[in-house]
Amino acid sequence: MTSDAVFVWTWLPGTTDPVVAGRLVASGPSHVFNYGRSYLANPAAISLFTPELPLAPGAHQPLPGLTLPGCLRDGSPDGWGRRVIEHHLKVSENSLSEIDYMLASGSNRLGAIDFQESATQYVPRGSQASLDELVDAAELIQAGKELPPELDAAIAHGTTIGGARPKVLVRGADGVQWIAKLSTSSDFVQSQPNAEAMCLELARRVGIEVPQWRITSSNGRTVLLVRRFDRTPAGHRRHVVSGLTMAGEDEMAARYVSYPRILETLIARKATGAPHPGPLLFRRIAFNMAISNFDDHARNHAAFWDGEHLTLTPAYDLVPTARSGEEGAQAMAYGPHSTDKQSTLRDLVQHHAVYALTRTEALEVVEQTIDTIEAEYDSAADLAEVSRHDRAVMWRRQILNVGTTRGWNA
Known part of the structure; x- marks a missing residue:
């Protein structure tokens, strides 16, 4: 595969059929886009x-x-998807061009392109394989x-959702689309899919919007199904851009991205009258x-784009991270300085x-987060x-490491 150009198709808001939007052409290490x-x-x-x-x-x-517009890179496969494509094509790691990865991946990708x-x-x-086959x-x-040959292409076309962890895309009998998230041998708990489900449920109880989820099994293995928020019940695709x-x-340059920097863009592009993000x-x-999610990097945050405005998507990838002791740091700074990453409330x-x-409002958010997790931990764990x-x-x-909660209200 040596493609140097690709056509970008998109689903316009409220439509179910794609139209061609333009052409992306590789120009040396960079890529140039023209609308049609x-x-x-x-x-x-x-x-x-x-x-x-x-x-x-x-x-x-x-x-x-940048070498590629970020809104197009958001639709291209990430670590796990690229690994699957390389396995399918029998090529070495990171040996394909960006356009080749785009064309080798499936069409049911993040967002509406x-x-x-x-x-x-x-x-x-696309993939017609069952969940058991894909797992x-x-x-x-x-x-x-x-x-097996019958699964090779199927999984290569079913891994277009980003991220480094193994996952596949499945569609229920009712047409609802889900991301199926799997465990790995390196997980620090016995079943990370269950742990993530618990955190999604705790987040919902804390007051954070999260996708619908459910736990299922595939040939005796636990699988977390997370409902896709970039698809509507009517079959529309929603445009999404990453943090x-x-x-x-x-x-x-991801290490230079911070929460305040993402927030600036959300504020600048919010609809008139919309709440402050x-x-x-x-x-x-x-x-x-509170859950020791230190993998909260910029690709693990996203917003819906309607052509003019940005709105935060439901929270996702809320996964506890292995840690030892009381020290921890978030992936992105939450204050004005690059060192503002210490994981302490x-x-x-x-x-x-x-x-x-206000300071009082911030303290109330933290107190409510801690109180809810303490009260609901076992209940959420039971459900998950x-x-x-x-x-x-x-x-x-x-969950509520003493180093994170110590002196939070000081």
Whole structure:
């Protein structure tokens, strides 16, 4: 595969059929995007993301420091998806071009875009395999083993959701689409899918919007199903951009992205009269600290894009992280300085004004988060079918670690 150009198709708001939006061309290490004339002439057309690709004719270069518009990179496979594609094509790690990864991955990707070889004919690439078959295939890939031919292409076309952990896409008998998240041998608990389900439930009880979820099994293995929030019951696809794209950075510069930087973009692009996003983001940071989620990097935050405005998506990837002792740090700074990462609720409260909160309001959020987790831990764990062993492993280590809660209200 040596493609140097790809056509970008998109689903416009409220529609169920895609239209071609433009063409992405590799130019050395960079990529240039042009909207198509038919798209620009469409009265319903929207910008794919105005800060990067305003709805206007001409060549759109990536923002400084990027080689590819972030809103298009958001739809390309990440670590796990690339690993599956490389296994399928029998090529070495990171050996394909970005466009080749786009064309080798499935069409049911994050948000409302897809990548095609043609500007006139849309040919979806998808998987018809069952959950059991896809889970089996994912485990074989993790073990470095060959897949049966009938599963090889199926799993390659079913891994277009981002992230580094193994996951597959499945559709229920009722047409509802789910992300099936699997365990790995490196997990610090016996079943990370159950632990993540528990944290999703705790987040909901704390007052954070999260996707619908359920625990199921596949050939005796636990699987967490998380309902896709970028798909509507009517079959529409919703445009989504990551926190990394909102910050105008790529993976190589992700360490420079902070919560305040993402918040600036959310404020600048919020609809008139919409609530300030600061308090919502503050509550999510407090919860991430409370469950020791140190993988709260910019790709683990996202917002819906309607062509003009941004709105935070439901929270996702709320996963406790292995830790020892009382020290911990968030993946992104929550204050104005790059060193403002210490995972202590006390320190977070000091930056209340950044999130449009008074100190009293910030303390109330933290108190409510702690009180709810303490009161609801066992109930949420029961619902998520967390084992007694894993509950004991996580309590006061990952969940409400003493280093995180000490002096929070000082």
